Amino acid sequence: MAGTSSSSSWLQLLHLQPLWGGGFLVALCQLSLFYYGLGAVLHWVVPLLGPVQGIQEAPRKPGEVARDAINSIGPIVVKAGIWYIVEQMHAAGISKLYAGPVSSPYQVAYLLLCIVLLDYLHDAWFYWTHRALHWRPLYRWVHWEHHRSTAPSAFTGYAFHVVEALIVFANEVLVCWLFPIHMGLHRIYHIATTVIHEAGHVGYELSPFIPTLEGIAALLGCGLRGSPGLNTVQHHDMHHRYPTKHFSLYFTHWDRWMGTLHPKYDAGLFRYFS
Incomplete structure (x- = not known):
């Protein structure tokens, strides 16, 4: 009986069910498989499918990709732990998280609104914490680890x-107290943010194909010209070359307002799709 129970547990883990509420190991498996699977596709598969024009000026050093892939393990464990904390918050009823079926047009519209709110909140959080991480003591002892890669790869995303x-x-965790968020959306959204981190480091231009609601809207409205208000791979790639510029994640408005947009950025914007 014990062996049957153990096999059943592993089967559940391998099928990554449920989406949320499965505990730390399920969260860790979901995130690890997504991160390393997506990283492999972006780093090795996409360049084989068609020509990609690199935007990095410096070549990658030997062993840099493997080092970043290994150094991503710690942050992945931290993120999975945070998901587990969110699950416990929901179970204890100490947040604005909710669950249940989503069926009506109103409920779907509210989920779309939540995604837009999460995008802008996430971008603001990332901009200001990122700038704080460039404060000399934090940069020297913490953030320098990420900047070891001047020519980043997809695996630099969480390195x-x-x-x-x-x-x-x-x-x-903080957004769970700001407005009601469906547990399924919370998990799916914060898995999807991994795309932004990995794609932003991949070394060739993907914008406007990085999947955000704003990116999709820009693609429909502007085509391959993209939107200067949305970040590109070039945007974050320049941050690894010019560490005092380009601190945002989704959008360029904070960098423009605070004077941290590199003066060369707009001039070369979207030239990779010309």
Whole structure:
């Protein structure tokens, strides 16, 4: 009986069910499979499917990709732990999280509104915590780990210090008190943010194909010209070359307002799709 119970548990883990509420190990498996699977596709598969024009000026050093893939393990564990904390908050009824079926047009519209709110809140949190991480003591002892890669790859997305992981991912707990969020949306959204982190480091231009609601709207309205208000791979790639510029994640408005947008950025914007 014990063996049957153990096999059943592992089967549940391998099928990654349920989406949420399965505890720390399920969260860790979901995130690890998504992160390393997506990283492999972006780093090795996409360049094989068609020509990609690199935007990095410096070549990657030998062993850099493997080092970043290994250094991503700590932050992935931290993020999975935060998801487990969110599950416990929901179970204890100490947040604005909710669950249940989503069926009516009103409920779907509210989920879409939540995604837009989460995008802008996440972007603001990332901009200001990122700038704080460039404060000399924090940069020297924490954030420098991420900047070891001047020519980043998809696996650089979460290749940072665990203290930085606690800071960067803390917003995933904080938003649970701001407005009602469906548990399923919370999990799916914060898995999807991994796309932004990995794609932003991949080394070739993907914008406007990075999947956000705003990116989809820009693609429909502007085509391959994209929107200067949305971040690109070039945007964050320049941050690794010019560490005092480009601190935002989704949008460029904070960098424009605060004077941290590199003067060369707009001139070369979207030239990779010309």
